Amino acid sequence: MTGVLRVPVFVEDWQIECCGDPPGVGDHVEWVLVLVADEPDAPASEESAVTLDALASPFAFGDGDGAEFGGPRIAEEDFPTGLDCGDLHVFWPAPRSCSGPVRVRGRLFEEHHGSAPERFPRTVGTVARVRVVTQEYVPSPTEERLYLHGDAPPRYRDVPRSPTRFAGPPEEDGPYWAESGVLVDLEIPGPA
Numbered sequence: 001m002t003g004v005l006r007v008p009v010f011v012e013d014w015q016i017e018c019c020g021d022p023p024g025v026g027d028h029v030e031w032v033l034v035l036v037a038d039e040p041d042a043p044a045s046e047e048s049a050v051t052l053d054a055l056a057s058p059f060a061f062g063d064g065d066g067a068e069f070g071g072p073r074i075a076e077e078d079f080p081t082g083l084d085c086g087d088l089h090v091f092w093p094a095p096r097s098c099s100g101p102v103r104v105r106g107r108l109f110e111e112h113h114g115s116a117p118e119r120f121p122r123t124v125g126t127v128a129r130v131r132v133v134t135q136e137y138v139p140s141p142t143e144e145r146l147y148l149h150g151d152a153p154p155r156y157r158d159v160p161r162s163p164t165r166f167a168g169p170p171e172e173d174g175p176y177w178a179e180s181g182v183l184v185d186l187e188i189p190g191p192a
Contacts (some may be wrong), residue, residue, distance in 0.1 A: 013166040025162030037106040054083040091116035125188035
């Protein structure tokens, strides 16, 4: 018997503003999901974190896959890996080669700009909840005009559908808060 698996998926503001369809509650979607794994000491309570018990298998890149090492989420030293948990399919740039059952913790991102191979399977699901994410940004201590996520936890605001444009940074310099995308609760068929 199968149940429903509900996972948080972050959709970055630029993905939607560029050419993505703004997700809304009740929408049926087919997304490529990418897992960015956490460091072992990352906080466990953040709403966007997910722990997956999945079956891992190496994923070989082929001609025309459209993803490149060194892209937004794939480094040359990573090992392209597919994770399957029922009908949840996740591309994972793993830190080492692995296959078989694994447990991994991180954040899921919806991706349609080249951080996963074009032929990687889509996850089909239904949007159950949409929250606009607002994050703190602080100036980098080492690089001018570069801002990093601050220490404050993100703020979430429930909406029926994602906006098509997001509130960005103010004109003046210094720390600020800005909308960074939406956190979607995605329901998909999964193991019981």
